[in-house]
Amino acid sequence: MLSSKASSNCHGQDSLYFLGWQVYEKNPFHEVENPTGIIQMGLAENQLSFDLVESWLRKNPDVMGLKNKDGESVFRDLALFQDYHGMPAFKNELVEYMAKIRGNKVKFDPNNLVLAAGATSANETLIFCLADPGDAILLPTPSYAGDLKWRTGVEIVPIHCSSSNGFRISMFALEEAYERAQKLNLKVKGVLITNPSNPLGTTMTKDELQSLITFAIDKDIHLISDEVFSGTVFDSPCFISIMEAAMDSNLKRNTDVLSRIHIVYSLSKDLGLPGFRVGMIYSNNQTVVSAATKMSSFGLVSSQTQYLLSYMLANKKFTSNYMKRNQKRLKKRKEMLVSGLKKSGINCLKSNAGLFCWVDMRHLLCSNTFEAETDLWKKILCEVGLNISPGSSFHCSQPGWFRVCFANMNQSTLQVALRRIKDFVERSSFNYQQNGGSLSRKLISNWVRKLSSADREEQER
Amino acid sequence: MGLLSRKVTCNSHGQDSSYFLGWQEYEKNPYDEVKNPKGIIQMGLAENQLCFDLLESWLAKNPDAVSFKREEQSIFKELALFQDYHGLPAFKKALVDFMAEIRGNKVSFDTDHLVLTAGATSANETLMFCLAEKGDAILLPTPYYPGFDRDLKWRTGAEIVPIQCSSSNGFQITESALEAAYQEAQRKNLRVKGVLVTNPSNPLGTTMSRNELDLLVNFVTDKEIHLISDEIYSGTVFSSPAFVSIMEVLKDRKLENTQVWERVHVVYSLSKDLGLPGFRVGAIYSNDPIVVAAATKMSSFGLVSSQTQYLLSAMLSDKKFTKEYISKNHKRLQKRQNKLVSGLEKAGISCLESNAGLFCWVDMRHLLSSNTFEAEMELWKRIVYDVKLNISPGSSCHCTEPGWFRVCFANMSEDTLKLAMQRLKSFVSSISIDNQTHQDLKNMRKKNRTKWVFRLSFQSFHDREQGER
Numbered sequence: 001m002l003s004s005k006a007s008s009n010c011h012g013q014d015s016l017y018f019l020g021w022q023v024y025e026k027n028p029f030h031e032v033e034n035p036t037g038i039i040q041m042g043l044a045e046n047q048l049s050f051d052l053v054e055s056w057l058r059k060n061p062d063v064m065g066l067k068n069k070d071g072e073s074v075f076r077d078l079a080l081f082q083d084y085h086g087m088p089a090f091k092n093e094l095v096e097y098m099a100k101i102r103g104n105k106v107k108f109d110p111n112n113l114v115l116a117a118g119a120t121s122a123n124e125t126l127i128f129c130l131a132d133p134g135d136a137i138l139l140p141t142p143s144y145a146g147d148l149k150w151r152t153g154v155e156i157v158p159i160h161c162s163s164s165n166g167f168r169i170s171m172f173a174l175e176e177a178y179e180r181a182q183k184l185n186l187k188v189k190g191v192l193i194t195n196p197s198n199p200l201g202t203t204m205t206k207d208e209l210q211s212l213i214t215f216a217i218d219k220d221i222h223l224i225s226d227e228v229f230s231g232t233v234f235d236s237p238c239f240i241s242i243m244e245a246a247m248d249s250n251l252k253r254n255t256d257v258l259s260r261i262h263i264v265y266s267l268s269k270d271l272g273l274p275g276f277r278v279g280m281i282y283s284n285n286q287t288v289v290s291a292a293t294k295m296s297s298f299g300l301v302s303s304q305t306q307y308l309l310s311y312m313l314a315n316k317k318f319t320s321n322y323m324k325r326n327q328k329r330l331k332k333r334k335e336m337l338v339s340g341l342k343k344s345g346i347n348c349l350k351s352n353a354g355l356f357c358w359v360d361m362r363h364l365l366c367s368n369t370f371e372a373e374t375d376l377w378k379k380i381l382c383e384v385g386l387n388i389s390p391g392s393s394f395h396c397s398q399p400g401w402f403r404v405c406f407a408n409m410n411q412s413t414l415q416v417a418l419r420r421i422k423d424f425v426e427r428s429s430f431n432y433q434q435n436g437g438s439l440s441r442k443l444i445s446n447w448v449r450k451l452s453s454a455d456r457e458e459q460e461r
Numbered sequence: 462m463g464l465l466s467r468k469v470t471c472n473s474h475g476q477d478s479s480y481f482l483g484w485q486e487y488e489k490n491p492y493d494e495v496k497n498p499k500g501i502i503q504m505g506l507a508e509n510q511l512c513f514d515l516l517e518s519w520l521a522k523n524p525d526a527v528s529f530k531r532e533e534q535s536i537f538k539e540l541a542l543f544q545d546y547h548g549l550p551a552f553k554k555a556l557v558d559f560m561a562e563i564r565g566n567k568v569s570f571d572t573d574h575l576v577l578t579a580g581a582t583s584a585n586e587t588l589m590f591c592l593a594e595k596g597d598a599i600l601l602p603t604p605y606y607p608g609f610d611r612d613l614k615w616r617t618g619a620e621i622v623p624i625q626c627s628s629s630n631g632f633q634i635t636e637s638a639l640e641a642a643y644q645e646a647q648r649k650n651l652r653v654k655g656v657l658v659t660n661p662s663n664p665l666g667t668t669m670s671r672n673e674l675d676l677l678v679n680f681v682t683d684k685e686i687h688l689i690s691d692e693i694y695s696g697t698v699f700s701s702p703a704f705v706s707i708m709e710v711l712k713d714r715k716l717e718n719t720q721v722w723e724r725v726h727v728v729y730s731l732s733k734d735l736g737l738p739g740f741r742v743g744a745i746y747s748n749d750p751i752v753v754a755a756a757t758k759m760s761s762f763g764l765v766s767s768q769t770q771y772l773l774s775a776m777l778s779d780k781k782f783t784k785e786y787i788s789k790n791h792k793r794l795q796k797r798q799n800k801l802v803s804g805l806e807k808a809g810i811s812c813l814e815s816n817a818g819l820f821c822w823v824d825m826r827h828l829l830s831s832n833t834f835e836a837e838m839e840l841w842k843r844i845v846y847d848v849k850l851n852i853s854p855g856s857s858c859h860c861t862e863p864g865w866f867r868v869c870f871a872n873m874s875e876d877t878l879k880l881a882m883q884r885l886k887s888f889v890s891s892i893s894i895d896n897q898t899h900q901d902l903k904n905m906r907k908k909n910r911t912k913w914v915f916r917l918s919f920q921s922f923h924d925r926e927q928g929e930r
Binding site (some may be wrong): 002003004050053054064073076081118127129131147194272287295299302 | 612
């Protein structure tokens, strides 16, 4: 008697993700109260810069108290404001902030911005605008697909990327994915990329972006660039937005190129405010903007929140300071994770953005299979006490990769996590050597090599 | 670019309807007591602006609620990170208590059955996604809120089949109307999934009688379908009969362990009684754990800002405040409704007798030039453009009888309402003079009669305004 959507299980919510969450909830790490608990490393949250936001809040009690600069209450106006065009002052600040993140190399028009209750809402709304049930959207793997399929009825067709070229999207992979969709009788409506990438933590090059744009023009399809992590780029190369890539003169010759490019953004990742539900769609396509605006009725941003954040983003001193310091902190924390993992003989994909690293644990698998990956994941969850995300939950085509978050905990907790990993790796190699190992020679030599490069002290057992 | 979805190119978002067009006209020329006293008075917006002083006074006494503090400790980080689609527990608790209080504590609600959404708009759509899809139909009594065409049908693909109600019995739902709607859906090859009622009704402003509610329960039990009760106006019941929630009926009939129990769902929001549409707070209440589970996950697409959940959890947990608010709100709504009703009476216009809502269902049938929807549109246009009142024509609410209009009373000051009534009175007087002229012209050719009369009335009305010619 319910709809197929309610009774089905295809809301895209990974069972391992849930299992990890449940186990964590039963035994969450706490530095003082539960030091042997499970450390949450599966949540891409930015907890490194709250002090900066709180300091701004302390200096602006009136804004929090729903008063204007003259101390007059604006409560009434906010209480009644439900215009799906969004608060003009807020949208003006958002487009400026978005431009700033992109080094002011592109400019955005607030009239082309549609607010939504988080990027989750923005992505779904965009899909509703661009595709009908049964159409296909191409998504590179590994990536976070969220719940795009569930209510929209679209099919997600993966663009397989591999470690052989750092998981970059190749033209070959794009064409192959497109053909696969065709063979399945699916009409491809667009490509959805996340740049910077979740879970890779890398930014795309101008060439990659322009190849994608050319592909989209060639196939007459859309290109959605989810740039939620654009404010978390902490290292070179600097961030290049799809808009910037599209400004290239060669591409601009195709006059409707801008009408097929759409950006999704949110304040959940760089500003660390997922609870406030602030997402948005940016598009030069007026039909999309108009339809998405109406659809935003289903997920408007609280006027109370729009008001607070419009003031915060209007403070240019604050935003400059925040961006700089946030990026520094992210870089430092990421380096701590990378070097800590290295000491355990574990490498990460070289990254310059995001709140996580894409970690290579292939050498720790007992076989090159996803079953082995799940086994390893369970071990790390239950024995080591770290909730990290297995590559399979991002539809990675190769087993053995894990996403490990670094920005949602304090430094000492990260140190505890790294120590635990080190102990685990050493224990495993020790047990390994004890049991003679059943791995192929290749894998054993990988182990030995990594151990040699690790701290000499640890070898003495 | 012919590449967009069918949803974008079709118009089942319903926004070409007059409901939205009147809004647009108002935006071009909005009334302001000082700056634009001849502008259009907005009487098409069901907002409650009568009790902001109570809310503001509470805010002034409780600064922690907006400063991200709990017992003077900062909880900013906790709120900034809180995106759990199960909702803030303290807020859900306060909300179910408030819902129970509105129902005179004759029923109680369990937080485990409550799903928060960004407004009732989101709640209704989400519920539809859970219960119906393309090929399915929901039965709705007419007249109904124009937004339902968008909320229930647009992205879900479901259809609405109307349950035709008429003025002959005060637009109450009858058994035969229910059956007729069901048959109509079958004829269209649609699978009926449920009935959706708004109680108290928008646009009628009436609460459903126990008889009607019993009828509905019997009907959905018999057909084995769902019943959605949108009780968004439950906090605006200002006079008897007292509000009876569908949950109360189920409880009184001891239907808790029967099949129908899990097929009844309630929608609520704080937009109407608390007057907070900007804060986007809606909720689905269901006794079906599968619906609750699915709706909870779907709420990811429209969560309530944690900043707002926190503020309102503090406000609604203040039982002294909620008691005072509910009582004062009722009193003020009643007083204002009385003013509208008596003002209309003076203009020779009657309303459907109502005890709830932020509007009256006004009978202007006697002002129509003919018993047609074209005549209703003509009258509506005159009222918007000439009388300068934006009211909502019954056709936009899918009413089967022309001549009814929804007129809001709680979204303006008392003086503005007075002015609106004066304008209406003048307008009606002018029509009655022209009706005399109409009688005299009765011998003219039938075909041109209506056009003539309106052109004459139009002109003379203007003449009177400008004092020229």
